[in-house]
Amino acid sequence: MFDVIFLQFLNGLDKGAAYALIALGLTLVFGTLGVVNFAHGALFMLGAFCAVVVRKVLTMETITVDPNQLSPWGTPLEVRTPLVQAWLGDFGAVLVNYSVPFSILLTIPVMLVVGIALERGIIKHFYRRPHAEQILVTFGLAIVAQEIIKSIFGPNSIPQPMPTDLRGTADIGAWLGMQAGVITYPIWRLVYFLFAAVVIGAVFAFLQFTTFGMVVRAGMADRETVGLLGINIDRRFTIMFGLAAVVAGMAGVMYTPILPPNYHIGMDFLVLSFVVVVVGGMGSLPGAVAAGFLLGILQSFASMTQVKALVPGIDQIIIYLVAVVILLVRPRGLFGRRGVMEA
Amino acid sequence: MAAMPRNDLLLFAGFTLAVLTMPIWLAPFGAAYPDLLQRFMIFGIFAVGFNILFGLTGYLSFGHAAFFGVGSYAAVWSFKLLSLDVIPAMIFAIIVSGLFALVIGYISLRRSGIYFSILTLAFAQMSYNMAYSVLTPITNGETGLQLTQSDPRHLDSALAATVVGQPIPTLLGQSLGGFSGFYFCAGFLIIAFFLAQRITGSPFGMMLKGIKTNQTRMHYTGFNTKPYTLAAFVISGMYAGLAGALLAVTDPLAGAERMQWTASGEVVLMTILGGAGTLVGPVIGAWLIKYFENIFSAINDGILRRFFDFLPDGVDSAMVTVASKFVGEGWFLTLGLVFVIIVIFLPGGIMEGVRRIAHLFNRAPKAPGKANPQPQPAE
Numbered sequence: 001m002f003d004v005i006f007l008q009f010l011n012g013l014d015k016g017a018a019y020a021l022i023a024l025g026l027t028l029v030f031g032t033l034g035v036v037n038f039a040h041g042a043l044f045m046l047g048a049f050c051a052v053v054v055r056k057v058l059t060m061e062t063i064t065v066d067p068n069q070l071s072p073w074g075t076p077l078e079v080r081t082p083l084v085q086a087w088l089g090d091f092g093a094v095l096v097n098y099s100v101p102f103s104i105l106l107t108i109p110v111m112l113v114v115g116i117a118l119e120r121g122i123i124k125h126f127y128r129r130p131h132a133e134q135i136l137v138t139f140g141l142a143i144v145a146q147e148i149i150k151s152i153f154g155p156n157s158i159p160q161p162m163p164t165d166l167r168g169t170a171d172i173g174a175w176l177g178m179q180a181g182v183i184t185y186p187i188w189r190l191v192y193f194l195f196a197a198v199v200i201g202a203v204f205a206f207l208q209f210t211t212f213g214m215v216v217r218a219g220m221a222d223r224e225t226v227g228l229l230g231i232n233i234d235r236r237f238t239i240m241f242g243l244a245a246v247v248a249g250m251a252g253v254m255y256t257p258i259l260p261p262n263y264h265i266g267m268d269f270l271v272l273s274f275v276v277v278v279v280g281g282m283g284s285l286p287g288a289v290a291a292g293f294l295l296g297i298l299q300s301f302a303s304m305t306q307v308k309a310l311v312p313g314i315d316q317i318i319i320y321l322v323a324v325v326i327l328l329v330r331p332r333g334l335f336g337r338r339g340v341m342e343a
Numbered sequence: 344m345a346a347m348p349r350n351d352l353l354l355f356a357g358f359t360l361a362v363l364t365m366p367i368w369l370a371p372f373g374a375a376y377p378d379l380l381q382r383f384m385i386f387g388i389f390a391v392g393f394n395i396l397f398g399l400t401g402y403l404s405f406g407h408a409a410f411f412g413v414g415s416y417a418a419v420w421s422f423k424l425l426s427l428d429v430i431p432a433m434i435f436a437i438i439v440s441g442l443f444a445l446v447i448g449y450i451s452l453r454r455s456g457i458y459f460s461i462l463t464l465a466f467a468q469m470s471y472n473m474a475y476s477v478l479t480p481i482t483n484g485e486t487g488l489q490l491t492q493s494d495p496r497h498l499d500s501a502l503a504a505t506v507v508g509q510p511i512p513t514l515l516g517q518s519l520g521g522f523s524g525f526y527f528c529a530g531f532l533i534i535a536f537f538l539a540q541r542i543t544g545s546p547f548g549m550m551l552k553g554i555k556t557n558q559t560r561m562h563y564t565g566f567n568t569k570p571y572t573l574a575a576f577v578i579s580g581m582y583a584g585l586a587g588a589l590l591a592v593t594d595p596l597a598g599a600e601r602m603q604w605t606a607s608g609e610v611v612l613m614t615i616l617g618g619a620g621t622l623v624g625p626v627i628g629a630w631l632i633k634y635f636e637n638i639f640s641a642i643n644d645g646i647l648r649r650f651f652d653f654l655p656d657g658v659d660s661a662m663v664t665v666a667s668k669f670v671g672e673g674w675f676l677t678l679g680l681v682f683v684i685i686v687i688f689l690p691g692g693i694m695e696g697v698r699r700i701a702h703l704f705n706r707a708p709k710a711p712g713k714a715n716p717q718p719q720p721a722e
Contacts, residue, residue, distance in 0.1 A: 036457055122683070122687065125687065129690070131456055131457050132401070132403045132460075133686060133690060135403065135457070135460065136611070136615055136682075136686045137683055137686040137687060139608060139611075139682075140679050140680075140682040140683035140686060141679070141683055142679075143675060143676075143678065143679030143682070144676060144679035144680055144683060147673060147675045147676035147679055148676065150672075150673075151668050151672070151673050151676065267605070271464060271468060271604060274461055274464070275461060275464075275465060278457075278458060278461045282457070312476075312477045313472075313473055313476045313477030313478075316469075316472035316473060316475070316476045316477070317468075317469045317472055317473060320465035320466070320468055320469045320472075321469070323461065323462075323465050324450065324462060324465055324466070327454060327458055327461070327462055328450065328453060328454075331454060331458070
């Protein structure tokens with residue numbers, strides 16, 4: 001029995017990690033700028049499509065028709081030469097193989113620029129407007145972003161292969177001294193979890209141990225006073241928005257091998273991650289992370305056959321059910337601070 | 344009726360006239376065919392109902408499509424179990440969606456602001472997911488609920504009415520195809536508009552507006568606001584159910600995609616585009632979105648090429664490439680852009696734009712009571 005539970009726990013980790021990353025970004029934006037950002041899911045999607053672009057560029061090839069060789073159908077053979085391999089040799093092959101992790105290098109600057117442009121261009125005009133209008137404008141932006149992606153990449157999902165070394169499963173049970181072959185777990189999901197843990201740790205460390213982070217935290221607590229002390233808090237908050245976009249984008253990139261990206265992947269995650277944020281408590285970073293993992297793991301337990309036999313359909317609604325219960329019992333969410341968006 | 348102020352009466356008469364003559368004045372726009380007109384009516388009702396909640400109380404519900412879908416399902420079940428006549432189906436759908444709204448509203452209204460939005464969203468997504476999975480015996484899952492020859496139809500069989508061929512909904516034995524279907528829906532829209540107008544002008548409506556402006560002060564004055572917001576929620580849920588039922592009448596196939604949260608988003612768009620809090624605004628927003636959805640989605644490259652024919656060769660193909668991103672499949676891109684622009688520059692929607700233009704031409708403001716375009720919603 002223990003191994004079954006442990007396995008479900010592991011299964012919940014990768015999804016929980018994705019929820020936690022998106023919710024972390026959402027909470028960063030809400031905690032600093034006080035903006036309810038419905039376009040955050042679109043940022044996740046944009047990140048995922050950075051991986052698609054990188055892979056497309058890396059796998060570009062020249063096609064030459066060689067009349068001397070014949071294909072099995074008797075027509076002249078088309079010789080395809082992948083450009084990257086041709087130029088860079090073995091290193092190129094490694095690059096193509098590891099295109100997904102490699103795309104993070106592109107994702108970070110792209111998402112930073114997108115995030116800062118979004119904040120400076122549109123969202124800064126909405127600080128003083130009601131939350132309803134912030135929801136509406138970011139919702140509109142999300143539609144625009146996903147329609148642009150759809151018109152470029154088409155409506156279908158584009159599968160991204162994971163690096164060959166990281167395919168297959170890890171026998172975690174054997175590592176822990178249990179019987180071999182009982183608890184196995186796809187390596188890439190393990191990688192995703194570790195990656196998420198590193199990113200979350202980095203964000204927390206950044207906020208906790210750097211001067212910049214200290215100023216931002218001070219600004220989250222009392223924006224006006226920090227401004228009066230002569231610190232340009234708005235600029236720092238803009239950068240935090242960019243950072244949140246980067247976190248969402250990286251979450252999207254690394255998730256592409258698990259779930260092939262399409263244009264509405266962001267919306268699918270957005271609804272869930274809003275639920276996560278609210279469960280964790282608006283504006284609480286540890287709350288967002290904890291609630292992300294909690295809901296991911298709960299969802300994984302709810303999709304066990306035994307549980308489904310007990311309560312049919314529970315796997316479809318568990319997250320929303322938990323959200324409703326928590327909101328009604330603990331209006332601030334799990335870790336919400338007193339007085340922040342409390343109603 | 345006698346107590347109606349003159350302006351309201353004029354507005355109502357004008358609205359009725361505009362709706363009833365739609366097949367005539369929409370003909371030059373290529374929109375005067377029954378199928379589209381029916382959708383105008385149905386989504387008009389949906390938006391008017393949504394506005395009773397959002398426009399008056401400021402509570403932004405992101406789950407109204409659930410009531411719309413429940414209304415559809417209820418109507419189709421009434422066709423299946425009771426009778427092919429639409430009147431029992433309408434009544435049944437309104438009651439069921441009202442009860443559904445009562446339950447969801449009772450729970451969701453314990454919170455306000457963003458929490459309320461998330462709660463309604465969560466409930467709607469729950470209904471949507473369940474309609475696809477566990478509730479398949481009731482909803483028929485992905486296939487959608489359909490009418491069949493072998494449905495029991497207890498009322499009809501008691502009256503010994505027989506159906507030949509594919510069963511379709513009727514009104515007292517008359518089929519509701521074509522323009523009769525439009526006028527049937529139009530009747531409901533006019534009634535719905537009339538009721539909304541009466542609600543807005545009533546003390547109850549005043550109370551709702553008070554909640555939107557400053558709920559805390561309402562509390563301090565000694566009002567318990569919960570019953571009022573709940574009543575508004577249930578009424579707007581019933582409107583949504585009515586709209587869903589009408590959609591089931593015109594097309595008796597209820598699918599779960601009507602309940603998805605994007606459908607809830609659509610009615611929010613309609614209301615905002617037209618002008619939340621105004622009476623006519625949401626209806627106009629619904630008409631515009633449905634109209635342009637229909638027109639824009641139908642435009643293809645051929646039409647664009649003919650349109651840009653007058654331009655020099657290179658330029659026209661460039662224009663076609665650019666413009667084709669915004670029509671056809673790309674219609675949602677246009678919608679999203681328009682919506683963002685409206686929210687940024689014209690938060691009061693089209694009605695505010697009309698008011699601003701009217702103000703330009705007419706320096707003396709007509710009604711000082713209307714000079715408050717942007718009350719803050721309840722937080």
